Amino acid sequence: MSQFTKLTAVAAPMPASNIDTDIIMPKAFLKRIDKEGLLDGLFHDVRLNKDGNERKNFVLNKEEFRSAEILVTGPNFGCGSSREHAVWGLQKRGIRCLIGSSFAGIFFDNCANNGILAIVIEPDCASSLMQELSTNESKSITIDLEAQTIKTPSGTVIAFDIEPSRKEKLLKGLDPVGLTLKSKDKIKKFEEKYFKQFPWLA
Template sequence: MDKFTSLTGIAAPMPLVNIDTDMIIPKQFLKTIKRSGLGVNLFDELRYDRDGNEIADFVLNQPAYRETQILVAGDNFGCGSSREHAPWALLDFGIRCVISTSFADIFFNNCFKNGILPITLPQDVIDILMDDARKGANARMTVDLENQTVSTSDGQEFRFEIDPFRKHCLLNGLDDIGLTMEKAPAIGDYESQMAQARPWV
């Protein structure tokens, strides 16, 4: 998993509330177990018409937001079913951070396991960030995980809270497998001891 330390990038405004995981990545794209290749179908039913043509007024289809790395979203982002493909699709598109007033619990947890930083901030701050995101590609937002701040293009800075363990994992690029591999020497020692103590196993 890639480390997340500090990110300065284009933020896209998505003020819709209750964006569920089926909107993020529709069910017909859940056949794969690969984490790559899903970005093209991110928000598929919002991005494309029935003939597969881009819907011009959808934010991620607009030229200013095609390289979006930060999403400023409405309340209750990631609700619905517990599909891990949702953060996979966001990450494959290039989005490393989602900022909202609230997230569905399972989606929130899945983000951390896949190198995406979900940030919860109050509505008045979200309104400011949403306005900043509407300025387009020339207005870059900065997310600093080490200092736990989000900064607008004009220098307004807002602090966010994050669980220390999850912060450690993101800063060091540790998913569940990475955390386990940190204990590889201890696991190896234990297995050697068990092999000697119980050679019949």
């Protein structure tokens, strides 16, 4: 997966609480085992009217947020089922970072395993950031993962915490397979020793 180091991009506010994975990626788009069609599915039922035309009031349909690579979300974003397709759909849309006061646990881990940085900040900070994005002419913010900071459109700097192991994975672009392969020499030595001890298993 791609590395995440520093990102300056448009951020879109999505303040609703409890946006679940069925809203992010409806079950009708889970029929395939690959990632084709997931861009069409992303936020499908809230992004489009029944006739297939865009809903003008949906944030990512607004001209100033169409290029957003960051979402500032309400609490408990990504709750519901554990479908990884929700994260894949966000990736297809070009979303690289989520900022919110809380995320559902499995969704939070799926983000890190697929290269999306999910940042947890205090509820008051999240509300203030959304207010800025709604009123400030600039919609761009800067995320510095190494420094663990968010720079808002007004220039305010917000510090955030992140688990060291999660930070390392994102900085180095290591998915679970890549993380395992960091220990490939140790794995090889274990295999050699193990199969000498139990040769009939080789």
